Amino acid sequence: MRIAVYGIGGVGAYFGGRLAQIGQDVVFIARNETLAALRTQGLKVGSIAGDFSIEKVEVTNNPAEVGVVDYVLCCVKSWQVPAAARAMKPMIGPDTLVVPLQNGVEAPHLLAEEINPANVLGGLCAIVAFQAGPGHIKHSGGNPLIRFGHLDNHPDPRVNALSEIFNHCSGVKSSIPDDVLVAMWQKFMLITPWSGLGAVSRAPIGVLLEQPETRELLTQATEEIYQLGLARGIDLPQDSVTKTLKTLEGIPPNSTTSMQRDLVRGRPSELDAQNGAVVRLAQEVELDTPVNRFFLYSLRSLELRARGALTFNRRSSPR
Numbered sequence: 001m002r003i004a005v006y007g008i009g010g011v012g013a014y015f016g017g018r019l020a021q022i023g024q025d026v027v028f029i030a031r032n033e034t035l036a037a038l039r040t041q042g043l044k045v046g047s048i049a050g051d052f053s054i055e056k057v058e059v060t061n062n063p064a065e066v067g068v069v070d071y072v073l074c075c076v077k078s079w080q081v082p083a084a085a086r087a088m089k090p091m092i093g094p095d096t097l098v099v100p101l102q103n104g105v106e107a108p109h110l111l112a113e114e115i116n117p118a119n120v121l122g123g124l125c126a127i128v129a130f131q132a133g134p135g136h137i138k139h140s141g142g143n144p145l146i147r148f149g150h151l152d153n154h155p156d157p158r159v160n161a162l163s164e165i166f167n168h169c170s171g172v173k174s175s176i177p178d179d180v181l182v183a184m185w186q187k188f189m190l191i192t193p194w195s196g197l198g199a200v201s202r203a204p205i206g207v208l209l210e211q212p213e214t215r216e217l218l219t220q221a222t223e224e225i226y227q228l229g230l231a232r233g234i235d236l237p238q239d240s241v242t243k244t245l246k247t248l249e250g251i252p253p254n255s256t257t258s259m260q261r262d263l264v265r266g267r268p269s270e271l272d273a274q275n276g277a278v279v280r281l282a283q284e285v286e287l288d289t290p291v292n293r294f295f296l297y298s299l300r301s302l303e304l305r306a307r308g309a310l311t312f313n314r315r316s317s318p319r
Contacts, residue, residue, distance in 0.1 A: 002071075021052055092115055127142050128140050139171075153179055186236070190222075194248065271299055271303045
């Protein structure tokens with residue numbers, strides 16, 4: 001199988017690296033310092049599931065050089081998905097499947113606006129990983145999980161084949177959900193309240209759970225997304241909120257989300273695809289989501305500053 005990995009942050013580098021580790025035909029689409037590092041030094045992954053490195057990496061910044069592939073793992077940030085979809089078109093043939101692994105629930109629809117919807121799957125992953133440097137990734141928490149399937153859940157041997165390939169990778173578990181939209185919304189319920197509250201408080205998940213006040217906010221924000229999913233026709237189980245909090249309790253207590261880390265460091269984040277999406281999608285069904293709205297409005301100035309649309313000092317000096 002020929003597999004392209006578009007976007008080489010923590011997610012793309014880890015899952016693409018594991019595929020390359022077992023001898024799969026993997027090509028990475030990267031740019032700038034990451035492109036140069038992969039070409040000269042290969043890929044290095046420090047992982048709680050076992051460190052590994054790929055010395056010879058096939059990498060390019062030009063998808064047109066790659067040709068048609070069997071699968072594309074779309075691992076860019078959520079706001080980069082439309083541009084990535086346009087750029088990856090030379091790699092997509094009639095039988096190519098594109099697997100979006102962004103946080104949020106809107107990536108499949110963004111991809112389908114640019115490429116044939118028949119090529120687009122729903123997908124999600126679970127991993128705590130980040131870029132320690134160009135071509136160097138650290139996986140610091142979580143048991144890496146990847147799930148995907150057609151949005152209408154029809155069976156497809158190509159989907160089964162990719163899942164089997166991932167299950168041969170060390171440190172990766174893959175499965176095909178009975179309902180991929182439900183699975184995506186369950187991930188949305190987990191990551192979005194954590195991201196928003198973590199970014200506002202700058203505290204790790206262990207603190208958010210152990211302090212009664214932040215735990216209450218976390219619970220309320222999760223309940224809002226659960227009610228939103230139901231209002232939008234997603235068949236979420238009744239115990240979704242309880243199970244989400246239990247899953248969060250199993251995450252290493254010092255863990256933070258990528259959105260939280262990006263905002264703290266003054267980088268553009270996935271705020272619009274997470275808390276922003278909750279507020280936007282809720283407005284369409286006339287549902288109020290006050291806690292997620294509070295997270296969005298509190299963090300918007302940081303997001304605008306990171307994108308160069310607003311200027312103010314990081315710290316104000318006392319008078």
